Amino acid sequence: MTDRIREFLRTRQPASPCLVVDLDVVRDNYNAFRAFLPDSDVFYAVKANPAPEVLGLLAALGSNFDCASVREIEMALDTGASAHRISFGNTIKKEADVARAHALGVSLFAVDCVEEVEKVARAAPGARVFCRILTDGKGAEWPLSRKFGCVPDMAIKVLKAAHGQGLRASGVSFHVGSQMTDADAWDSAIGEARRIFDAMADIGVQLTLLNLGGGFPTRYLRDVPATEVFGSRIRAALTRHFGNMIPRTIIEPGRGMVGNSGVIRSEVVLVSKKSDDDAFRWVFLDIGKFGGLAETMDEAIRYPIRTARDGDAKEKCVLAGPTCDSADVLYEREMYPLPLSLTVGDEVLIEGTGAYTTTYSAVAFNGFEPLRTYVI
Helix, strand or coil, rough: CCCCHHHHHHHHHHCCEEECHHHHHHHHHHHHHHHHCCCCCEEHHHHHHCCCCHHHHHHHHHHHEEEHHHHHHHHHHHHHCCCCHEEEECCEEEEEEEEHHHCCCEEEEEEHHHHHHHHCCCCCCCCEEEEEECCCCCEEECCCCCCCCEEEEEEEHHHHHHHHHCCCCEEEEEECCCECCCCCCHHHHHHHHHHHHHHHHCCCCCCCCCEEEEEEEECCCCCCCHHHHHHHHHHHHHHHHHHHHHHEEEECCCHHHHHHHHHEEEEEEEEEEEECCCCCCEEEEECCCCCCHHHHHHCCCCCCEEEEECCCCCEEEECCCCCCCCCEEEEEEEEEECCCCCCCCCCCEEEEECCCCCCCCCCCCCHHCCCCCEEE
């Protein structure tokens, strides 16, 4: 919670639920990435928060953009950024979308299988491609599944196919898992990438790009390593595996860029029990999984929650959203301590919500409008 957000909420008193984002925090985060990973180009993961004000600020600061769809590419271009500052980083793309991105000037595409290479070769001839490899995600609070990437041995096959079909086999990418808390998590993946670089060099193809992905965390309830720590460990791993032949590197921060820039203002809709002798309360908010808090799925992300009654006695409760869907429960397996005095109409502030909230907000699910955003 920044002073600017606190003052905005006090003076404007916007209707809840809403998200308030402080651009000064985004600027500070960008500058930290540039300071501690100075040799890596920043490709902001647009999906984390595509607010035009956020994209415009980052474009002005010199950021590039990692996009998951044609619409995100168009939003990045709307900032005035050139297409050469954009990567189509989704490994699952319609061929028509590849063609549209290529027509817009985008020339860098992610792949993770020969079939995707074939689509890119047809729709974007001569484009640059990098192959994403799998990681185990150990240490990530929001681990990624096996949906994206392939094993390193297959990556060699994929890059050979790209070269053979007239594409520019440019490099390797990976993602260590979202909200990664282990600063050493990049080491083994960088080592695997070096093995792929060497294998391709053996057949005369020189890879030039290593995409270190995202995974950089923001602070929720637990402290996480500072950007400086991640930068130091990643630079050391690059030197260890590549020596003085380090390729061009890029990073794709999303959560780490905008997560701590936002606060959601919400309101208590109901406090109740399920029986007269129930040992715990249910607290229902006017926002839930379908209103933007989807990352509470499996209780993976535990947001800091503040109320005006935090000085009162607290007890653990089930925290849930307002929709008529039984899945709309935020914290039940590990209940959340909230003031016993909390009552209907009380304001509840959910911190660390600048990333993956508005983009997860469903359109008109149960008739609830998407999460409103104020950028200051």
